[in-house]
Amino acid sequence: MNTLPPSETLEAAARSSEQLHRLRAMLDAILPANAFYQRKLTAAGVTQGRDIATFDDYAQLPFTSKRELSENQAATPPYGTNLTFPTARYVRMHQTSGTTGRPLRWLDTEESWTWFGASWAEVFRAAGVGANDSIFFPFSFGPFIGFWTAYEGARQLGAMALPGGAMSSEQRVRAIVDHQATVVVSTPTYALRLAEVADRIGVDLAASDVRVTIHAGEPGAGIPGTKRRIEEAWGATCFDHAGATEVGAWGFECGAHAGMHLNEAEFICEVIDPDTDEPAEEGELVLTNLGRVGMPVIRYRTGDHVRLAAGPCECGRTFRRLAGGVIGRIDDALLVRGVVVFPSAVESIVRLFPDVGEFAIHVRRTGELDQLTVQVEAPMGPRDGPTTDAVADALREALGLRVAVEAVAAGTLPRFDLKARRVTDHRRPNPDRIEDAVT
DSSP: OOOOOGGGSOOHHHHHHHHHHHHHHHHHHHTTTOHHHHHHHHHTTOOSGGGOOSHHHHTTSOOBOHHHHHHHHHHSTTTOSOOSSOGGGEEEEEEOOOTTSSOOEEEEEHHHHHHHHHHHHHHHHHTTOOTTOEEEEOSOOSSBOHHHHHHHHHHHHTOEEEEOTTOOHHHHHHHHHHTTOSEEEEOHHHHHHHHHHHHHHTOOGGGSSOOEEEEOSSGGGGSHHHHHHHHHHHTSEEEEEEEETTTEEEEEEOTTOSSEEEOTTTEEEEEEOTTTOOBOSEEEEEEEESSOTTSOOSSEEEEEEEEBOOSOOTTOOOSOEETTSOOEEGGGOEEETTEEEOHHHHHHHHTTOTTOOOEEEEEEEETTEEEEEEEEEOOOSTTHHHHHHHHHHHHHHHHSSOOEEEEEOTTOSOOOSSSOOOEEETTSSSOOOOOOOOO
């Protein structure tokens, strides 16, 4: 078993002291030059790092929201005023996927890019991935940061990085086998899509050299049914991970598979009730990154709905954990006849049924009543009733809500290689559209 670095096994008091030390140093760097945080923090009475002597002081700092950052960039294009250095100092530009609004552009200096890559290298190490592994990245490299940083993490780790851009899903499946990849990094949805394609072309991924799959971008790998399906299809161990373009790679799953660790060596992490802003065991995740001085976020409301896990982890890390990883996006929660439904809760049920392939969620209003409908790729014809009835019964029991389940033919619903968009809320003036399929 690998020896954990001291930064991952600190006791609570020592960790808090180290976090405050790094926060104060970061504030001293950004307050003189970063117009965005200079304005926000000066208004809160903070003009230098030593003004934050305790975590009670820290808790008085204002939150930062994605909308606030987006409006700032719109007002001062192209990058806004959250810059600590002249633009010539920055070496990387990426942007968010834009699935929850206007894309944010984000810049990194050489130092912050190295920090981000090191956070990703920790994701790999926690999954037992090392310099002898070959890591396949089945996606095209655009402005989305997600796997650029994973690629950098692989470089820092000394592992072989195998790029899979500009390939069809079939070509990627064959490349994984041909190059004897031992690790695959993707969204959980696309891991299932690759398995589906492999089965169609007669490739047994479970017999390949892949031993670890690592997933981010959506909650799937933290959902037991989805995790089980990925592991069975690939014959590999599935690990969950979480991060964000504007924040960094903040969460990872270890070999104990007892929830997602918060990387508290590099982030100050809070969970708050999104309605009261008070500390909570379940609610919205709030983060401050400690190694991205060039374009930081302080008390950033991630919009991720999470639940803290109880007790220590058997891996020996003293980082706190999230039970089931990210439950879902707070903005994605659907209110249906007084019941709050997260799409991940629907997925956790649907994935329990081996006959079901892809699925899609539709919410409509008929008169004064809302109707939740789940389309599932399931056997069609006279025998489709048992599957759809069983899924409907399981959803009603889990959600406390009657759900209409419709069977559609295999291959009917879209496939995705990045974040899946399975929900269409027809109650909105311009309902979200399920995106086109990815081959």
